[in-house]
Amino acid sequence: MKSVSDSLKEYARGITGGLLFSLPLLYTMEVWWLGFSIQPYQLLIYIVATFLLLLGYNNYAGVHEDATFKEVIIDSVEEIGIGFILSVLVLWLAGRIDFSEMNINEIMGKTIVETMTVAIGVSVGTAQLGGDTTSGNNDKNDDRNIGGAGHAVLALCGSVLIAGNVAPTDEIPMIAMEISTFRLLMIVLVSLALGTVILFFSNFRKSSKLPSGSLSLAVMFETFTAYVIALITSALMLWFFGRFSDIHFSTAVSEVIVLGLPAVLGASAGRLLIKQQ
Amino acid sequence: MPSKNSETRKKSDSGEFQKNRLEWSVFAISSILLCGLIAYLCYETFTHKPSAPDLQVTYAKDSTAHNPYSYRIYLENHGGETAEDVMIEASLLNNDSVMERSELQIAFSPKRSKREGWINFSINPATADSIQVRVLSYKKS
Numbered sequence: 001m002k003s004v005s006d007s008l009k010e011y012a013r014g015i016t017g018g019l020l021f022s023l024p025l026l027y028t029m030e031v032w033w034l035g036f037s038i039q040p041y042q043l044l045i046y047i048v049a050t051f052l053l054l055l056g057y058n059n060y061a062g063v064h065e066d067a068t069f070k071e072v073i074i075d076s077v078e079e080i081g082i083g084f085i086l087s088v089l090v091l092w093l094a095g096r097i098d099f100s101e102m103n104i105n106e107i108m109g110k111t112i113v114e115t116m117t118v119a120i121g122v123s124v125g126t127a128q129l130g131g132d133t134t135s136g137n138n139d140k141n142d143d144r145n146i147g148g149a150g151h152a153v154l155a156l157c158g159s160v161l162i163a164g165n166v167a168p169t170d171e172i173p174m175i176a177m178e179i180s181t182f183r184l185l186m187i188v189l190v191s192l193a194l195g196t197v198i199l200f201f202s203n204f205r206k207s208s209k210l211p212s213g214s215l216s217l218a219v220m221f222e223t224f225t226a227y228v229i230a231l232i233t234s235a236l237m238l239w240f241f242g243r244f245s246d247i248h249f250s251t252a253v254s255e256v257i258v259l260g261l262p263a264v265l266g267a268s269a270g271r272l273l274i275k276q277q
Numbered sequence: 278m279p280s281k282n283s284e285t286r287k288k289s290d291s292g293e294f295q296k297n298r299l300e301w302s303v304f305a306i307s308s309i310l311l312c313g314l315i316a317y318l319c320y321e322t323f324t325h326k327p328s329a330p331d332l333q334v335t336y337a338k339d340s341t342a343h344n345p346y347s348y349r350i351y352l353e354n355h356g357g358e359t360a361e362d363v364m365i366e367a368s369l370l371n372n373d374s375v376m377e378r379s380e381l382q383i384a385f386s387p388k389r390s391k392r393e394g395w396i397n398f399s400i401n402p403a404t405a406d407s408i409q410v411r412v413l414s415y416k417k418s
Contacts, residue, residue, distance in 0.1 A: 001295040001296070002296065004298070004299050007299045007300050033385060033418070036359050036387035036418075037358075037418040039327075040321035041322045043318050044319065044322060047311075047318070079307075080310070081303065081304075081306055081307020081308070081311060084310050085310075101390075103389040105321075105388060106388075106390050108317065112318075
């Protein structure tokens, strides 16, 4: 059985990770506003989507490599619980929730919207922030074979984690409304270039075993996959944050491409998250 | 992460896992929270009826040393939707003519929540017949 001090260390990593990745969102007013304008059914969808994402992440890259599915579920539930408590704490510290003045709807809305990103942060933090037993006895990690679905889940988590911090802000629609088509095209190219660089370096260790032609082909394939995942996540997040309501289709596309840049960084770095463990 | 060592790995292989009391309590609290959240949201989803913002504004005299003619404004939204950019107007009336007008803008009035602010006058409200406070406008959030 794991000692209490080991568990405490693990929770400490989770809490610091959760705050590290999600404090920008806890300090963003557009997210607080979303908390009181969002409909309850949207929050339900949000919780379910986050839970599925956590299951995926914990299954493929979580802290307990040999975890059974039951353990993965337990870890995911714990992460949402920790995320909720952290959100209440930070929002209260920041004076964003006030139990005497505010209605329960407002408090719950704000907290639930924040909880989900904090939970993903907790999950990544627990798995990534310098676990003391990760060095030495885990040679198995490099050939931890997670397959295509696993990579897709990691890309999804990475893009939600990185793009989630800017998705709710007013800057995305502002950039999208004012941008020229030429710049939009450049953003697509820069996104693809960044994705390629990140994926190339994450594949670097394996590259010596592969002939150079098939490596570049593999990197190109992965870059496109990562970019498509990034665009899908961007679209879903923008829809969730109400950025698609009452705008023209072309502005919506611009928004997706603008958010696709941070999202593709996260999607390709999702691969690094597991490799560097 | 002791689960990475061989001892725990064996346990996982045999389909068992052991957690200490701390972990079980964190899991228990988390499960209660998560179930509570889902139950609350399901309740809200089924009982929630979309309705337009329904703003009620009340006021009370609240003078201070530097603002002797100050009024405290209470804005309450009884509706099922948040109102954005709420403009509140307060007028001092004398024989149906406006002596002075003052405005207060409140960024958000969330559904079923209260917000407060102050309005100042330069004329002593005691010299007026009446004071009228009303919501001028607000937009959909």
